[in-house]
Amino acid sequence: MKAHDGIYLDGAWRPAAGRDVIEVVDPVDEQVIGRVPAGDAADVDAAVRAARAALPAWAATPPAERAARLTALRDVLAARKDEIAETVTAELGSPPAFSQAVHASVPIAVAGSYAELAATHSFEEKVGNSVVHHEPIGVVGAITPWNYPLHQIVAKVAPALAAGCTVVLKPAENTPLTAQLFAEAVHEAGVPAGVFNLVTGLGPVAGQALAEHPGVDLVSFTGSTAVGRRIAATAGAAVKKVALELGGKSANVILPSADLARAVNVGVANVMSNSGQTCSAWTRMLVPRERYDEAVGLAAAAAAKYGDRIGPVVSARQRERVRGYIEKGVAEGARLVAGGPEAPRERGWFVSPTVFADVTPDMTVAQEEIFGPVLCVIGYEDEEDALRIANGTVYGLAGAVWAADEAEAVAFARRMDTGQVDINGGRFNPLAPFGGYKQSGVGRELGAHGLAEYLQTKSLQF
Numbered sequence: 001m002k003a004h005d006g007i008y009l010d011g012a013w014r015p016a017a018g019r020d021v022i023e024v025v026d027p028v029d030e031q032v033i034g035r036v037p038a039g040d041a042a043d044v045d046a047a048v049r050a051a052r053a054a055l056p057a058w059a060a061t062p063p064a065e066r067a068a069r070l071t072a073l074r075d076v077l078a079a080r081k082d083e084i085a086e087t088v089t090a091e092l093g094s095p096p097a098f099s100q101a102v103h104a105s106v107p108i109a110v111a112g113s114y115a116e117l118a119a120t121h122s123f124e125e126k127v128g129n130s131v132v133h134h135e136p137i138g139v140v141g142a143i144t145p146w147n148y149p150l151h152q153i154v155a156k157v158a159p160a161l162a163a164g165c166t167v168v169l170k171p172a173e174n175t176p177l178t179a180q181l182f183a184e185a186v187h188e189a190g191v192p193a194g195v196f197n198l199v200t201g202l203g204p205v206a207g208q209a210l211a212e213h214p215g216v217d218l219v220s221f222t223g224s225t226a227v228g229r230r231i232a233a234t235a236g237a238a239v240k241k242v243a244l245e246l247g248g249k250s251a252n253v254i255l256p257s258a259d260l261a262r263a264v265n266v267g268v269a270n271v272m273s274n275s276g277q278t279c280s281a282w283t284r285m286l287v288p289r290e291r292y293d294e295a296v297g298l299a300a301a302a303a304a305k306y307g308d309r310i311g312p313v314v315s316a317r318q319r320e321r322v323r324g325y326i327e328k329g330v331a332e333g334a335r336l337v338a339g340g341p342e343a344p345r346e347r348g349w350f351v352s353p354t355v356f357a358d359v360t361p362d363m364t365v366a367q368e369e370i371f372g373p374v375l376c377v378i379g380y381e382d383e384e385d386a387l388r389i390a391n392g393t394v395y396g397l398a399g400a401v402w403a404a405d406e407a408e409a410v411a412f413a414r415r416m417d418t419g420q421v422d423i424n425g426g427r428f429n430p431l432a433p434f435g436g437y438k439q440s441g442v443g444r445e446l447g448a449h450g451l452a453e454y455l456q457t458k459s460l461q462f
Contacts, residue, residue: 033090040201093349143207153171159450168210170199224369251400252400255288303373328364
């Protein structure tokens with residue numbers, strides 16, 4: 001795990017114009033493990049210029065050759081899987097097993113899916129007397145978060161390259177070492193110079209410069225809804241396309257006929273995964289009022305098992321944010337049945353796995369994204385009440401429904417105002433579109449729908 005002291009620009013590591021540095025800190029022991037450049041507007045400008053210069057040749061590259069580069073990228077990532085997992089563990093604090101199973105493995109699968117799509121996708125279609133041509137949108141500014149550092153990079157860069165776009169990546173400042181490792185993999189895979197560029201830096205400096213740059217045709221951002229609004233406003237001034245994957249407050253709806261124990265246990269695991277730092281986590285568990293006490297007991301018992309199994313949150317700032325929400329929940333009348341705001345360890349940015357009971361739908365902890373290992377258990381009277389609660393936030397990213405009859409669960413899921421719903425614990429599908437309704441974002445990632453975000457449409461009439 002070696003930190004580069006430059007930015008990846010036009011196929012090589014080069015000194016940054018910005019003189020400041022970002023210290024990368026291990027959330028487990030709070031020690032500095034690396035330093036990277038804090039790129040500035042000049043670095044972003046150089047990267048965008050390199051991407052724009054490389055665009056004509058890459059856009060004209062046959063899809064089969066683009067697919068070959070993506071296949072090579074997948075293979076490099078697979079060969080360096082252990083190093084990826086170790087790097088994510090070091091800078092995010094993720095437990096090693098989770099880093100291997102999710103942080104390293106899922107991006108490999110996603111990269112492979114886009115290698116296949118690049119080779120098989122139809123970039124042209126005949127419609128009446130027209131030929132409709134789908135071509136790359138141009139230079140992509142990709143701004144990625146720290147919670148799934150490699151997955152979020154691959155979910156943007158792979159479809160952009162498959163489409164024939166060139167990319168400037170600004171990764172989260174908390175997890176830049178994973179981004180540098182990805183740049184090494186891109187280089188090793190033989191992606192031409194300038195097609196992919198990396199500028200590490202702070203969001204208000206490098207991120208803002210990338211969103212504002214007139215040479216960027218599409219800004220793809222994953223992060224908080226508040227920052228997404230600012231990026232959308234900036235891009236809107238230039239009538240620039242945006243793809244935004246933002247916050248969530250997803251409902252896990254357990255219908256009366258469901259296997260309560262299984263639904264609760266899987267639901268708690270979902271919330272505690274990645275220390276609760278998942279935008280699509282099912283942080284609101286909706287259970288029938290007549291089984292409420294039973295569900296609360298099951299949830300508290302399940303959460304207690306995660307005390308020494310989850311890692312820390314990413315930073316001291318994030319820990320204090322999560323603890324502040326827990327204190328707010330108590331102040332508003334929610335009842336702690338597991339965890340609480342007290343630090344479970346003397347060192348490291350750990351938060352206790354926390355479960356709230358007696359939560360009402362209007363409480364802050366039931367409305368706002370906490371981004372930590374905190375679950376709210378909410379009772380409902382009947383199915384219509386459950387639907388009202390499930391749809392009763394500004395978010396609409398993900399969710400879950402449980403019922404003995406799959407058709408019953410599907411019927412409920414169809415009425416949920418959310419972009420993705422898991423039925424009875426449905427498995428993750430890297431080809432299924434992922435994205436939100438309402439303030440959870442604009443656009444989709446993954447699969448063919450994710451590829452379409454990076455294409456624009458031209459029709460030729462005959």
